[in-house]
Amino acid sequence: AQSVAQPEDQVNVAEGNPLTVKCTYSVSGNPYLFWYVQYPNRGLQFLLKYITGDNLVKGSYGFEAEFNKSQTSFHLKKPSALVSDSALYFCAVRDGGNQFYFGTGTSLTVIP
């Protein structure tokens, strides 16, 4: 069965500092991994995905994520956090049938 885990419910970081939002996965077969961001009362916005290829994936708004097969992780990172990055972040894995399995979400707060 496919699943993802986001071990941190809340992450706080000072503006300008690097941020990391953690995600680990459990899949059978090749993983298709995604990160989405959700602002209050809004739907999900796609940030980036890993299907195959380079382990470092660059996405929208300066975000990137590193696929680590040995640690089964797909952590989301950004070198310099902005206050506007404050939102809810979801890691997800997709199975071969296009069904997504979402993590429980991590609330990111960037402190001015």
Next chain:
Amino acid sequence: GAVVSQHPSWVICKSGTSVKIECRSLDFQATTMFWYRQFPKQSLMLMATSNEGSKATYEQGVEKDKFLINHASLTLSTLTVTSAHPEDSSFYICSAVALTAGAYEQYFGPGTRLTVT
């Protein structure tokens, strides 16, 4: 990019009434759409998979008679919450699958906030 819309964006209804939520793929055809439910500060819960021209596939624990899904065309899926109760109050999000550059991608709608009084 592919755009998915939902209507209405928010709705308030009285207990016992039914509410219909529309999910449209605006610039692509989607043979498959998904309906999710999200409680405050929680993750998305997949409710059902909607396939054009066939019956929806519901996840375990989701009442098919309460959450009626119709996927009548390649650009429209509807979710009807029948005989709504306050516990049905939630944020409902749909997504649509598009074939983009040879790969299937899922695009999410902006969500519908349902409040049942």
